[in-house]
Amino acid sequence: VDRTDxxxxxxxxxxxxxxxxxxxxxxFGGIRDPGPGFLPRLLAVLLLVSGAIVALRGSAAPRLVALxxxxxxxxxxxxxxxxxxxxxxxxxxxxLTMFALLVYYLGIVERCPIGWVIALSIGLPxxxxxxxxxxxxxxxxxxxxxx
Amino acid sequence: MPVGDTLSNLALGxxxxxxxxxxxxxxAGCLLGTLVGMMPGLGPLAGISLxxxxxFGLEPTVAIVLLAGVYYGAMYGGxxxxxxxxxxxxxxxxxxxxxxxxxxxxxxxxxxxxxxxxGSFVAGTLSLVGLMxxxxxxxxxxxxxxxPEFAALLLLGLLLLAYLSGGSMPKTLSMAALGxxxxxxxxxxxxxxxxxxxxxxxxxxxxxxxxxxxGLFGLSEVFLAAGRTVRPQVHRPRxxxxxxxxxxxxxxxxxxxxxxxxxxxxxxxxGSAHVISSFLSYALxxxxxxxxxxxxxxxxxxxxxxxxxxxxxxSGAFVPMLALGVPSGPIPAVMLxxxxxxxxxxxxxxxxxxxxxxxxxxxxxxxxxxVLLMLNLPLVGVFVQILRIPYRYLYPVILVICITxxxxxxxxxxxxxxxxxxxxxxxxxxxxxxxxxxxxxxVILAPLFELSVRQALAxxxxxxxxxxxxxxxxxxxxxxxxxxxxxxxxxxxxRADWRDRMAAAERGGEG
Numbered sequence: 001v002d003r004t005d006x007x008x009x010x011x012x013x014x015x016x017x018x019x020x021x022x023x024x025x026x027x028f029g030g031i032r033d034p035g036p037g038f039l040p041r042l043l044a045v046l047l048l049v050s051g052a053i054v055a056l057r058g059s060a061a062p063r064l065v066a067l068x069x070x071x072x073x074x075x076x077x078x079x080x081x082x083x084x085x086x087x088x089x090x091x092x093x094x095x096l097t098m099f100a101l102l103v104y105y106l107g108i109v110e111r112c113p114i115g116w117v118i119a120l121s122i123g124l125p126x127x128x129x130x131x132x133x134x135x136x137x138x139x140x141x142x143x144x145x146x147x
Numbered sequence: 148m149p150v151g152d153t154l155s156n157l158a159l160g161x162x163x164x165x166x167x168x169x170x171x172x173x174x175a176g177c178l179l180g181t182l183v184g185m186m187p188g189l190g191p192l193a194g195i196s197l198x199x200x201x202x203f204g205l206e207p208t209v210a211i212v213l214l215a216g217v218y219y220g221a222m223y224g225g226x227x228x229x230x231x232x233x234x235x236x237x238x239x240x241x242x243x244x245x246x247x248x249x250x251x252x253x254x255x256x257x258x259x260x261x262x263x264x265x266g267s268f269v270a271g272t273l274s275l276v277g278l279m280x281x282x283x284x285x286x287x288x289x290x291x292x293x294x295p296e297f298a299a300l301l302l303l304g305l306l307l308l309a310y311l312s313g314g315s316m317p318k319t320l321s322m323a324a325l326g327x328x329x330x331x332x333x334x335x336x337x338x339x340x341x342x343x344x345x346x347x348x349x350x351x352x353x354x355x356x357x358x359x360x361x362g363l364f365g366l367s368e369v370f371l372a373a374g375r376t377v378r379p380q381v382h383r384p385r386x387x388x389x390x391x392x393x394x395x396x397x398x399x400x401x402x403x404x405x406x407x408x409x410x411x412x413x414x415x416x417x418g419s420a421h422v423i424s425s426f427l428s429y430a431l432x433x434x435x436x437x438x439x440x441x442x443x444x445x446x447x448x449x450x451x452x453x454x455x456x457x458x459x460x461x462s463g464a465f466v467p468m469l470a471l472g473v474p475s476g477p478i479p480a481v482m483l484x485x486x487x488x489x490x491x492x493x494x495x496x497x498x499x500x501x502x503x504x505x506x507x508x509x510x511x512x513x514x515x516x517x518v519l520l521m522l523n524l525p526l527v528g529v530f531v532q533i534l535r536i537p538y539r540y541l542y543p544v545i546l547v548i549c550i551t552x553x554x555x556x557x558x559x560x561x562x563x564x565x566x567x568x569x570x571x572x573x574x575x576x577x578x579x580x581x582x583x584x585x586x587x588x589x590v591i592l593a594p595l596f597e598l599s600v601r602q603a604l605a606x607x608x609x610x611x612x613x614x615x616x617x618x619x620x621x622x623x624x625x626x627x628x629x630x631x632x633x634x635x636x637x638x639x640x641x642r643a644d645w646r647d648r649m650a651a652a653e654r655g656g657e658g
Contacts, residue, residue: 005318008579012321019328022343032609034601036335036342043328050321057317067578074373075574078546079567082366085550086563098547105543112539124544128551136201138555 004062009055016047077109093143094133098125153279160506163208164514172209173511176216177518183217184224184240185530186541191221192587193365195481196357197548199488200555207489208504212511214482215465219271219512222458223519226263227530230450231256240457241422242429246442246449253445257389262399262447263454264523265391270407270455271516274462277411278469279509282498285470289495294602295613297473299623301596304473306630307416309585316634319582326589327596329354336594337601349561356484357556358566359590360477363583365549366570369542371577389524391447399451402432406455413456414463416475424460425453462512469505471495473595477587484591 023044029035081104088097102121106112133140163169176198183194194217202210225240230247243263250259292300305327309319332343333353344350391399409431410424432452433442442449467475472494474480486493491501498505523530553566573583607613615621 004579008318008576008581012325015325019343026340026342027338030609031604031611034604036338036340039597039600040328040331040342043324043331047321047324047328050317050324053317054315054321057315061580071371071373075370075571078370078373078542079571082546082550082563082567082570086560086567089550089554089560089563094551098550101550102543102547105546106540110539110543116540120540120543124547128547132201132551132555137204138200139558140551140555141558 002064003058004064004067005058006055006061007064009051009053009058012051012054013048016044016051019044019047074109078105081105081109089143090141091143093145093147094140095125095129095147096143096145098128153283156502156506157279157510159502160508160510161513163503163507164212164510169209169212169507169511170514172205172213173216173515174518174522176213177220177223177515178522180217180220180222181224181227181519181523181530182220182533184221185228185534186545190225190364190368191218192360192478192481193368193549194221195478195485196360197365197552199357199481199485200552202485203488203555207486207491207501208507210485210489211482211504211508212515214485215508215512216515216518218461218478218482219458219515220519222461223264223267223523224530225457226267226450226454227260227523227527228534230259230263231531232534240425240454242425242453243450245429246444246446249443249445250447250450255395255445258391258395258447259450260527261389261391261524262395262451264520265396266399266403266406266451266455267458268516268520269403270410270459271462271519272513273407274411274414274459275509275512275516277459278462278465281415282466282470282505285466286495286498289471292495292619293617294599294606295617295620296623298596298599298603299614299620299627300471300473301592301599303623303627303630304475305585305589305592305596306627310630310634318580319585322576322582323585323589326586327593328589329359329586330590330593331597337598347561349559353594354565354590355556355562356481356587356591358553358562359569360481360587361549361553362566362569362571363573363586364477365545366566367573367577367583369545369549370570370574372538372542389527395447398447401435402428402448402452403455405431405435406452407459410456410459411463414460414475415466422457424456428452428456468493469497469508472497474588474591477584477591480588480591 020041023037023040026037026040027035028037028041081101084104085097085101088100092100099121102124103117106120107114107117129140132138164173179198180191180194184191195214198214198217202213205213226243226247229240229243230251233244233248247259247263250256305320305323309316309323330353332350334341334351341351406424406428409428413424413427429442429449429452432446432448433439436442436446436448438446464475464479467473468479468483472483474483483493486497491497491504549566550563553562554560556562576583603613604611613620615624
């Protein structure tokens with residue numbers, strides 16, 4: 001599994017087997033009266049077959065080691081910030097959560113000038129909240145502090 | 148439909164579209180779409196998904212006009228970054244990079260932008276005539292289609308998507324299958340069984356299309372672009388440069404006309420139609436040109452053709468969506484979801500039951516085209532300033548908008564988690580060179596596909612011949628079989644097919 005397509009095909013095959021296992025308890029029914037497990041099992045088999053073809057035809061794909069992962073630490077830092085936002089959104093409220101998120105992204109991850117960090121971190125959440133919640137009347141969370 | 152009826156319906160549409168509120172939202176949609184199309188990381192799909200919650204308080208007609216404006220605007224906006232920076236703002240503008248940027252280097256950036264805008268305007272306007280004439284009779288025909296025909300149509304749609312998506316067909320098919328599996332999550336409407344929900348009540352209604360689309364197309368792009376530190380170099384054309392020469396106009400007329408026809412026809416088909424149409428148009432113009440050597444060096448035909456084609460394809464994509472209720476790609480799929488969220492039943496009866504919506508939408512698109520032509524060229528200097536913002540300032544803003552948009556659909560933090568998950572999945576899949584559009588289309592089509600297959604089999608008492616004894620279903624299946632044969636042929640004959648040539652051309656455009 002030294003090629004990208006071989007790894008991807010193997011993962012797709014493993015995923016399809018997992019889907020097949022999950023779909024097994026569902027009634028399959030029959031060709032006259034297909035049950036809720038009918039199409040999921042057929043699709044899992046299609047995924048298995050296509051995943052196997054991807055893996056088998058993968059000899060011409062790039063080598064795994066040739067892939068450039070230099071951005072990965074930053075990807076994980078960005079995803080962690082989003083995870084924090086998802087955790088804090090309803091307890092801290094939209095404006096405070098987005099303020100903290102922007103301070104983290106702009107100030108810590110990107111090390112932007114402090115003036116820009118403060119201006120964007122305060123201004124953007126207030127502006128977005130005003131447009132979405134106040135003008136368009138789509139409720140955004142206010143949190144325990146009402147913010 | 149008689150011409151008189153069409154014209155009176157169009158008059159009805161303009162009576163809706165020219166209402167100040169609708170006009171205002173069409174304008175807002177076009178402007179936002181232009182910005183969205185210009186920003187790497189916010190293509191038309193992510194833009195529409197993000198704006199979807201903002202339409203909840205609007206009338207369905209206004210909502211669909213706003214979203215269509217974003218789609219159209221993004222098509223216009225994508226060409227700006229291609230021409231000025233050699234960075235396609237969205238995928239359909241890849242071909243414009245080649246000769247558009249070459250024109251910029253020769254000092255003809257203004258001419259290239261003007262030709263792209265004029266070509267887009269002509270294509271957008273003419274293809275709407277096609278949409279207007281084709282959708283009503285197709286819808287009238289579709290009313291007579293039963294479950295076997297719909298099952299065959301959806302199967303053909305998925306195969307066409309896999310064939311036309313440009314990448315490896317097994318990889319694209321596996322993504323379509325993955326999308327269909329994900330579309331099975333939730334309560335089975337025919338039996339009441341819950342499937343793949345892991346006892347999470349949030350999954351009872353399935354996985355939302357918005358978090359999937361935002362994750363796969365918005366977040367994954369941000370993840371891929373993370374760490375980009377190079378400040379973009381942007382050429383800023385002067386206003387007086389924005390007039391094409393007589394020679395440029397004369398040379399662009401034919402490519403724009405051919406691109407319009409080609410783009411509209413390709414746009415009706417499932418797949419990455421706007422991307423493929425621009426590629427096909429570029430290849431056609433190079434073949435027809437008396438000066439093929441100029442292509443790649445700043446041939447104006449290489450801008451006019453692809454730009455017209457991708458805008459015409461955007462209109463063509465609405466034909467199956469509005470006439471059949473079947474989206475031909477992820478963008479119409481999200482727009483269909485928007486209609487459903489507003490309680491508008493999508494499908495063949497839409498045109499008959501909601502004439503104000505259908506004809507108002509058509510008229511608003513005409514208006515949107517004029518608005519885009521009038522605004523985009525004079526505002527190009529402003530847009531260029533936005534392109535100069537370093538990405539490290541831009542992506543946190545994009546992420547805040549993404550989180551807000553996803554949360555606001557159902558006021559659900561769970562959906563934010565889903566978007567993050569799909570963002571990481573999209574990042575990995577793009578690293579491994581997989582197409583993401585089939586996943587979104589699979590998720591959208593899965594319930595309708597399953598219902599059609601099961602109803603067809605129940606109708607026939609399990610007799611599979613129901614699929615090939617009905618003429619329409621048989622015809623669709625024959626085309627599907629031909630597609631499979633066509634995709635296998637290059638493998639058997641060991642020769643490069645159009646996908647390889649398209650990939651090579653895209654590498655040329657980006658590199």
